Amino acid sequence: MLEVDRINTFYGGAHILRDVSFGVGAREVVALLGRNGAGKSTTIRSVMGLTRPRSGAVRFDGTTITGWAPYRACRLGLGFVPEDRRVFRELTVLENLEVGRRPPRTGAPAWTAEGLFELFPNLAERRATAAGRLSGGEQQMLTIARTLVGNPRLILLDEPSEGISPLIVEQMARVILEMKSSGLAVLLSEQNLHFARLVADRAVIIEKGEVRFRGTFAQLDAEPAIARETLAV
Template sequence: MSAPLLDVAGLSAAYGRAQVLFGLSLDVRPGEVVALIGRNGAGKTTTLKAIMGLIPASAERLAFKGQSIAGLSTYRIARLGLGYVPEDRRIFTDLTVEENLEVGRQAGQTGRSPWTPERLFRLFPNLAEMRGRRGNQMSGGEQQMLTIARTLMGNPDAILLDEPSEGIAPVIVQTMAEAVLAMKAEGVAVLLSEQNWAFAGAIADRACVIERGEMRFQGSMAEFLGNEALRAETLGV
């Protein structure tokens, strides 16, 4: 088994005096999709932000590609090859699809074939049809696809993907699933936060269930899908 690409142990974080994460541990290996599953407010987004250096956090170990990233600035973490796709998208709404992709362009650090606009247009055919359209003329789902595509233009080794299926049409959810599987096939590691366990179940290798900032379960996705009691307790389904 390959060594973890992203290795987190004892991760804690707080907003002011309110502690949100309590000693979380998880890891993601090359070409693996790990789903961080939980209700709204469970701490999923906070976990991704803490790993990415967007909020203050402490950890016994926070390493990417064998290098400690604890305390590093977000831009330095990104330059190491860790991509981040926030739930609120944050595309450049006054730029076109093609211009947004160019903003994200960065040479990769591995021997994989680089992501290019044409490769991404094959992955996201909807974007190919609107390459000259400005971001403010796109639907929420289309903006989500563009955010993922722009992140891939940075040729990351791993991606933190926050709630990719939230609030978008089912046909675009299917495109998102295909995109994640394409990343996996390229050897890109994916840590995604989701409350849609059915979506996560279609693409993830492993599940990490978080509840009130603590890790409740870690195991294979098959184990999680087969545990109805756990889903009922932690997701209300």
């Protein structure tokens, strides 16, 4: 469904991503792993069109979308959940969902506000609360719910477990598995290897802007030096 083919992305004169390649299949969860600053978020931004790769290609469901404006990628069926959440703080939870709502899309699960409240019971209890009054974990849930109500076919999650409580992390894992079972493909960037194991089918490890590993967690376990060199603090 998603193919990233040898992309090179720069910030000014700094070469951040170097020939990064990987894919995400339909109904698959792929974890993009690496230390802080390895290039995970830049990869997500390059896929979404927030940062244009200087070379290489990004293809979504057979369409080359390299450098497309994010709104065009969204219309095609890509959803994006940023690390910094970006909720509309003065709007209620329900109003935030209304902002993200789009018509049902062929080949994608159709999410409603009530269906999302079943998935996120914390939000159901606070549907009339201004988003700015939610906890960090609840804001993360709201950002995911607002993206889902746009009915994407593939969702990009940037550091979904970062800075939230262990209890919310467990709920987040359940939500990602529910996304997969509903038919969504998921690409998530993550530093937490334990969390990635709970939800992902495969891992892609990036170090200093280059792919060091692509494969299953069983394959990663068979090469412990890779995790030690690229993920250990």
